[in-house]
Amino acid sequence: xxxxxxxxxxxxxxxxxxxxxxxxxxxxxxxxxxxxxxxxxxxxxxxxxxxxxxxxxxxxxxxxxxxxxxxxxxxxxxxxxxxx
Amino acid sequence: xxxxxxxxxxxxxxxxxxxxxxxxxxxxxxxxxxxxxxxxxxxxxxxxxxxxxxxxxxxxxxxxxxxxxxxxxxxxxxxxxxxxxxxxxxxxxxxxxxxxxxxxxxxxxxxxxxxxxxxxxxxxxxxxxxxxxxxxxxxxxxxxxxxxxxxxxxxxxxxxxxxxxxxxxxxxxxxxxxxxxxxxxxxxxxxxxxxxxxxxxxxxxxxxxxx
Numbered sequence: 001x002x003x004x005x006x007x008x009x010x011x012x013x014x015x016x017x018x019x020x021x022x023x024x025x026x027x028x029x030x031x032x033x034x035x036x037x038x039x040x041x042x043x044x045x046x047x048x049x050x051x052x053x054x055x056x057x058x059x060x061x062x063x064x065x066x067x068x069x070x071x072x073x074x075x076x077x078x079x080x081x082x083x084x
Numbered sequence: 085x086x087x088x089x090x091x092x093x094x095x096x097x098x099x100x101x102x103x104x105x106x107x108x109x110x111x112x113x114x115x116x117x118x119x120x121x122x123x124x125x126x127x128x129x130x131x132x133x134x135x136x137x138x139x140x141x142x143x144x145x146x147x148x149x150x151x152x153x154x155x156x157x158x159x160x161x162x163x164x165x166x167x168x169x170x171x172x173x174x175x176x177x178x179x180x181x182x183x184x185x186x187x188x189x190x191x192x193x194x195x196x197x198x199x200x201x202x203x204x205x206x207x208x209x210x211x212x213x214x215x216x217x218x219x220x221x222x223x224x225x226x227x228x229x230x231x232x233x234x235x236x237x238x239x240x241x242x243x244x245x246x247x248x249x250x251x252x253x254x255x256x257x258x259x260x261x262x263x264x265x266x267x268x269x270x271x272x273x274x275x276x277x278x279x280x281x282x283x284x285x286x287x288x289x290x291x292x293x294x295x
């Protein structure tokens with residue numbers, strides 16, 4: 001999966017450091033009301049599938065100093081994910 | 085030390101130090117205003133607010149310690165904890181928690197560490213209030229891209245052949261690290277083992293205490 005490289009304003013729970021980066025789905029966490037809507041007192045429905053996506057640290061950070069297999073797992077809502 | 089002259093044996097006043105009370109910030113004033121309004125409108129009561137504060141202060145890392153110690157000693161419970169953390173908490177008489185609990189296990193091959201880079205999400209129902217450093221910009225911005233360096237600062241050296249897995253608590257999950265059971269604890273009771281499970285070990289910045 002690849003994370004959309006977008007920079008909308010508002011209450012977005014997708015960290016900047018993974019936008020445009022590729023990772024693999026670790027698990028489906030369930031479906032949750034969209035926090036980008038909830039933050040503005042809207043219902044956030046339909047609920048969005050939420051995934052844990054695993055990224056290799058060396059794909060996320062230039063010059064990462066740790067091990068080549070080190071990872072970062074991030075919770076990302078489906079509307080931020082693109083299949084590649 | 086005080087900076088005034090002392091005459092031996094003569095009672096005298098010391099200068100008062102300023103109170104260490106926090107300042108009334110914008111958001112503190114907002115909290116008081118909203119709370120008083122909700123009480124005035126009988127949405128809540130002072131006793132209900134006090135009870136919640138008391139309940140929050142009663143949540144401590146000892147709760148998490150009980151869960152981890154049970155997982156160390158009971159393989160079926162360990163599986164349950166890894167598959168459905170909230171039900172596992174209920175099974176030992178703890179709260180279920182408002183958020184889904186994801187337990188991640190340290191092994192010979194993997195070391196897990198938890199952060200919330202966006203704010204300060206933390207499994208409060210299981211560990212109590214987060215430590216100040218967990219909420220600091222320094223921890224949040226550094227552990228995400230230099231985890232091994234930050235772990236070393238906590239005195240935690242993870243071998244090169246062990247994968248370091250950072251979990252960024254960005255949305256609706258809360259994380260509990262199940263540390264490795266220390267060697268030399270064979271035959272220990274759950275109560276004894278729980279003593280070895282520290283808050284920091286359950287965040288993943290340290291290992292469990294050695295016996």
